[in-house]
Amino acid sequence: MIFTKYILKEIFRNQLIILTLLFLVCFCQKLIKMLSLVIDSGISIYLIFLCLGLNMPESGKLLIPFSVFLSVLVTFYRLHAHNEIIAMYSCAVDKYIFIRSIFFFSGIVATCTMINISWLSPYCSSYQSKLLYKIKENINLVILSEKKFQPLATKYLILFSDSIQGNKLKNVFLSKTNPDKDNSMFIIITSDQGSVCRNPDGSRLIILKKGTYYEIYNKCELCQDVLITDFSQYQMLINSTIKTFYEKNESVDHMFMHQLWRSNKSEMRAELHWRLTLLVSIFLMPMITTLLITVVSYNYLINLLVTVFLYIIFFIFHILLRSCVLLDNINPIVWMWVINSIYLSIVLLLNSWDTSYIKKLVLIMCYRYHIKT
Structure with missing residues (x-):
């Protein structure tokens, strides 16, 4: 013992x-x-x-x-x-x-x-x-830098803003590329002002006001298939929630x-x-x-x-x-x-x-x- x-x-x-x-x-x-x-x-x-x-x-x-x-x-x-x-x-x-x-x-x-x-x-x-x-x-999209091109949810969505105060944006440039390689369409959006807000389910929206929407096809051949639209307000989901997937x-x-x-x-x-x-x-x-x-x-x-x-x-x-x-x-x-x-x-x-x-x-x-x- x-x-x-x-x-x-x-x-x-x-x-x-x-x-x-x-x-x-x-x-x-x-x-x-x-x-x-x-x-x-x-x-x-x-x-x-x-x-x-x-x-x-x-x-x-x-x-x-x-x-x-x-x-x-x-x-x-x-x-x-x-x-x-x-x-x-x-x-x-x-x-x-x-x-x-x-x-x-x-x-x-x-x-x-x-x-x-x-x-x-x-x-x-x-x-x-x-x-x-x-x-x-x-931590998702908490930090936004002024005068800097930065990806948001993915590398296919790029944001540039001349001035950022809280969740308010001024002089916004937003570029979105289609991740599907078979589709050569990409989008450019410019706006005088905008904001970032969060939905109750955790997803985030970017809301742009008084801007122009460019939808371009065939890459940079601007003479073909270019759609231009002016808008007073535009909303885009920049990240989806994982709550449903988790459950x-x-x-x-x-x-x-x-x-x-x-x-x-x-x-x-x-x-x-x-x-x-x-x-x-x-x-x-x-x-x-x-x-x-x-x-x-x-x-x-x-x-x-x-x-x-x-x-x-x-x-x-x-x-x-x-x-x-x-x-x-x-x-x-x-x-x-x-x-x-x-x-x-x-x-x-x-x-x-x-x-x-x-x-x-x-x-x-x-x-x-x-x-x-």
Whole structure:
């Protein structure tokens, strides 16, 4: 019991340090990315940090299993470097002390992870999407520069204004190109004054008064198909709202576990098994690390590299399978559990390493190699 408490204490301490550092790196990266988008836009700092805070549970889906793996790796590296593993074995400590400690540690972390992937992360992701929608509403066309050609919603819509005061525009030049390459029509609008206003649904309008509308075909051949119209007022939608799209296209990241369980869609089912795989990895990868270091203890550096290699391969395959959910020639759910079964077999093999013929075979091969050299 004393050794179990000691091992758990070391692992939990390293887990806390590593997880804090990983979250700080992720938080700073997201903060820099968001600040580059909202700088000088008048967005509240509280809103920015709230949005970043809501992203942490989603980031924790991968960071928590990774921190569990690293904490076990670092802990047993320190125990190996200080010869504490050898000292424990000399005190008649069985390998199952290490296995029981890791299993207990993984169970606690898996419980927290289950809460995160089932309820906390989907709720925070959904709420974050709503905040991002509000932020995009605020930063879209907030800054207009005088005496400068600047794109509005897209590069096909260019605005120039000689004077800007609030949402009032004077001496406006507006150019609109048709993005369809098969159609060579483009529009030029000039106006003495105008304004920019927002609709209740989040879309924006530019309203021009007392101007001229030019509709030109065949590119710059002005002698052909040129329509000129004077107007007293002209309105143009410069960006549409994403609210309807957001409501009709809910992301799988926003769905709770019970919603994924009830769904029959392939994308939802793959997301469900991906989340379950994250839970499985919290048990499998630390156990492989522990057994490789404490049981297969021939060369610690090789064991370390093998452990890292197995971890990378595990998640690379699962991420690829998750991204290939829409392919017709592969069943990602089946292959996810095939990989999980393979790694479970590795755990069972390593557990029986010290009593199996494989160990004796490896020892004989190493001995013959040593004799030849």
